[in-house]
Amino acid sequence: MPRGVKVLLDQLKPSHSARWARFYQASTGASNTDLRAKIAEMVPEEREKLKAIKSKYGKVSLGETTVDMAIGGMRGIKGMLWETSLLDPEEGIRFRGMSIPECQKKLPGVKPGGEPLPEGFLWLLATGEVPTKEQVQALSEDLKSRSKIPGHVFDVINALPKTAHPMTQLTAGVMALQTESEFAKAYEGGLHKSKYWEPVYEDSMNLIARLPELAAYIYRRIYKGGDVIGADSSLDYAANFAHMLGFDDELMHELMRLYLSIHTDHEGGNVSAHTVHLVGSALSDPYLSYAAGMNGLAGPLHGLANQEVLRWIQDVVSDIGSEVSLEQLKDYIHKTLKSGRVVPGFGHAVLRKTDPRYICQREFALKHLPDDPMFKMVSKLFEVVPPILLAGGKVKNPWPNVDAHSGVLLQYYGLKEQNYYTVLFGVSRAMGVLSQV
Numbered sequence: 001m002p003r004g005v006k007v008l009l010d011q012l013k014p015s016h017s018a019r020w021a022r023f024y025q026a027s028t029g030a031s032n033t034d035l036r037a038k039i040a041e042m043v044p045e046e047r048e049k050l051k052a053i054k055s056k057y058g059k060v061s062l063g064e065t066t067v068d069m070a071i072g073g074m075r076g077i078k079g080m081l082w083e084t085s086l087l088d089p090e091e092g093i094r095f096r097g098m099s100i101p102e103c104q105k106k107l108p109g110v111k112p113g114g115e116p117l118p119e120g121f122l123w124l125l126a127t128g129e130v131p132t133k134e135q136v137q138a139l140s141e142d143l144k145s146r147s148k149i150p151g152h153v154f155d156v157i158n159a160l161p162k163t164a165h166p167m168t169q170l171t172a173g174v175m176a177l178q179t180e181s182e183f184a185k186a187y188e189g190g191l192h193k194s195k196y197w198e199p200v201y202e203d204s205m206n207l208i209a210r211l212p213e214l215a216a217y218i219y220r221r222i223y224k225g226g227d228v229i230g231a232d233s234s235l236d237y238a239a240n241f242a243h244m245l246g247f248d249d250e251l252m253h254e255l256m257r258l259y260l261s262i263h264t265d266h267e268g269g270n271v272s273a274h275t276v277h278l279v280g281s282a283l284s285d286p287y288l289s290y291a292a293g294m295n296g297l298a299g300p301l302h303g304l305a306n307q308e309v310l311r312w313i314q315d316v317v318s319d320i321g322s323e324v325s326l327e328q329l330k331d332y333i334h335k336t337l338k339s340g341r342v343v344p345g346f347g348h349a350v351l352r353k354t355d356p357r358y359i360c361q362r363e364f365a366l367k368h369l370p371d372d373p374m375f376k377m378v379s380k381l382f383e384v385v386p387p388i389l390l391a392g393g394k395v396k397n398p399w400p401n402v403d404a405h406s407g408v409l410l411q412y413y414g415l416k417e418q419n420y421y422t423v424l425f426g427v428s429r430a431m432g433v434l435s436q437v
Contacts, residue, residue, distance in 0.1 A: 167294060203286040215427050
């Protein structure tokens with residue numbers, strides 16, 4: 001995006017939006033802890049910003065397009081407006097301009113120094129503002145009030161064999177939820193396009209609220225004999241999800257808060273985010289759009305990477321043991337590369353430094369499980385692999401990405417069913433993509 005566009009965004013001032021928002025809050029009883037009221041306040045201003053950008057910069061070129069870009073799946077082509085996050089090759093992901101360490105410091109958690117609550121990330125992504133503790137608490141309660149799933153959704157899932165992939169069951173469940181779409185009903189009733197955002201907001205929030213129970217039901221159905229665990233209304237979004245999966249260790253709750261937060265968004269060019277955005281542009285409701293994106297996430301080149309990394313690390317341990325020297329590990333890596341195989345979990349299409357999502361997971365492990373043999377292996381790989389890849393001269397980014405670590409953390413706390421990991425990713429990603437619908 002040209003620098004002038006950013007300047008314009010920074011300089012544009014609210015017009016009548018504040019007055020309109022005060023009217024909305026007075027007429028609905030909404031308070032400053034109400035996310036819907038905040039969005040209502042922002043809508044007029046954001047529309048004016050977009051009009052101004054189109055008017056002033058509509059004819060500005062965003063760059064050249066090459067044949068390689070087209071053949072490579074539009075890689076490197078600037079072709080989308082994505083406001084919730086920015087992926088910088090040197091700095092990594094920023095959520096509304098904030099790095100992961102900044103989010104960990106500024107967003108509310110359950111306790112001081114704890115991991116940020118995903119509800120806080122949702123508020124940040126949707127509004128661009130750091131929420132207060134009260135706003136996060138109100139949002140958490142709102143999501144709880146929306147979380148009930150109609151019985152027919154479970155009937156649809158139960159019609160599938162238990163051997164169906166967890167992602168197949170997830171997308172089937174989401175499609176079954178689509179019968180509840182407020183946008184589909186409102187559009188059929190002739191809703192004016194200036195009001196589209198209202199039922200889209202309701203659909204998005206309802207879907208985000210219902211995903212943990214839906215995902216947990218699938219997990220318990222496949223792996224735990226159908227022994228379903230009910231929600232605990234005293235817990236936050238991530239902790240309740242972990243509870244319904246069957247994990248009540250407070251550190252697992254903290255890990256789930258971290259995992260769901262850092263996977264929420266990663267710019268808009270990846271398959272799942274782009275798909276949701278693309279399908280939504282046809283005025284498909286959030287359920288249809290999100291389900292389409294999850295089918296993209298289920299692909300082995302997108303959402304399956306973390307389980308492939310974990311399997312590879314387990315193979316390393318099986319082949320040469322966990323208590324290996326760095327020299328032994330170097331020899332193993334060299335043999336792996338010479339055989340034509342890759343070292344999974346290292347490198348990224350955009351990043352040119354260590355993924356900050358990897359770093360925050362490493363810090364979590366250093367704090368809570370420093371002596372775990374699998375974590376020690378991850379640490380050794382962190383030390384050994386990048387120099388070898390750099391020396392080979394073929395890899396632009398030899399540094400570990402988010403997938404190099406997440407599977408090891410999940411299995412440490414007992415979530416060992418690797419085929420399910422993509423579902424966790426999908427639950428998290430809903431917050432980012434649905435903030436853009």
